[in-house]
Amino acid sequence: MIGIGPFPIHVFTTIAAVLLAWMTARMVARRLPDVSYKAAGSMILDAVVWGLLAARLAYIAQWWEEYSATPMSMIAIGDRGFTWWAGVLVVVVYIWRRTRLTQALRGPVLAGVMAGVVAWVVAGGVLDLMQGSAPPLPDLQLVTLDQSPISLSEYAGRPVVLNLWASWCPPCRREMPVFEQAQTEFSDAAFVMINQGESAEQAQAFLESENLTLTDVLLDPSSSTMQAMRSRGLPTTLFFDAQGRLVDSHLGEITMPSLKDKMSRRFDLPSESSTDK
Structure with a gap:
């Protein structure tokens, strides 16, 4: 099993992807006139919160019958139950709406989102390859x-x-x-x-x-x-x-x-x- 300490590696890849998105948005914004790099970074973090919430709610809706049988399991996010495509969609829509009046900010923030998503997908592919080299069913x-x-x-x-x-x-x-x-x-x-x-x-x-x-x-x-x-x-x-x-x-x-x-x-x-x- 791949992990760092007691935590699954997926937790760290997600955190790393968010940090990359935040840094990319700030760096791109710094190179543009009249664009606040602090606002770009802040918007990334706000979007991530809404995206995670949407991804969790979409997953709960997908498995509503099972979650409704044990309602407390809805808050057990340790089960890694997230519909990621729904989260990414909400992130993009959130950013698009938030930047209607400040369109100069839209480019840096979306660039950050793209960098984070690409990094997260690539990391997932690498982990799948590493999973293939994991120990087989042990003959114990x-x-x-x-x-x-x-x-x-x-x-x-x-x-x-x-x-x-x-x-x-x-x-x-x-x-x-x-x-x-x-x-x-x-x-x-x-x-x-x-x-x-x-x-x-x-x-x-x-x-x-x-x-x-x-x-x-x-x-x-x-x-x-x-x-x-x-x-x-x-x-x-x-x-x-x-x-x-x-x-x-x-x-x-x-x-x-x-x-x-x-x-x-x-x-x-x-x-x-x-x-x-």
């Missing part, structure tokens, strides 16, 4: 809750979602119902819940206390999966295709809309609830 020997040995390679041949969790981890506990629902809605994929560093008794006690029914719960007392996948914290969710290639990852609590979004984009697996409609 783990055990089930009843202490039966099992190898992760037994799940190969179909999409696999690995979730690394522990009962002491609050975000892990909160997202468990998401995977309980997902294993029913996406029956063509394997949802493998790998407990990190705890005993069978601890894991089983948690599952029973929360009335959770999860079909594939494995134990990893030595946290070897975290080491093999270079995970930086819990919970971590890893998405492998049928060939065992890592195609996506999520550090932190994942919501149902975000999980469904990744499943549909990475595996082209519509949920059974949507196909029944």
Whole structure:
């Protein structure tokens, strides 16, 4: 998994793109007569705020049924649920309207936006290439809750979602119902819940206390999966295709809309609830 400290690299690429847009707008404005470089930079930051809000609201609208079932998940922006094209569109419209009376400012600000968007797209492409060199589905020997040995390679041949969790981890506990629902809605994929560093008794006690029914719960007392996948914290969710290639990852609590979004984009697996409609 690619990141800096406990944060996903996508956070830093977005921040870097915004900074580049801000600096570009100011530099271009400095070269023009009667154009305030401070106003150009300020407008970029204002536009970014409106753009992020629009991108989030558009994503919520896209997955309204899932978000409405758990309204508090709407503010869980850590699920990285943003419709970026909608955000960029709102940024451009906002800048166009704000510069109706100061059209000399429009060029520098739009130049900043273009620089930021291009940098963000290029960074995303590089990250996708780096994702291709990530570790494959590890062939680790783990055990089930009843202490039966099992190898992760037994799940190969179909999409696999690995979730690394522990009962002491609050975000892990909160997202468990998401995977309980997902294993029913996406029956063509394997949802493998790998407990990190705890005993069978601890894991089983948690599952029973929360009335959770999860079909594939494995134990990893030595946290070897975290080491093999270079995970930086819990919970971590890893998405492998049928060939065992890592195609996506999520550090932190994942919501149902975000999980469904990744499943549909990475595996082209519509949920059974949507196909029944």
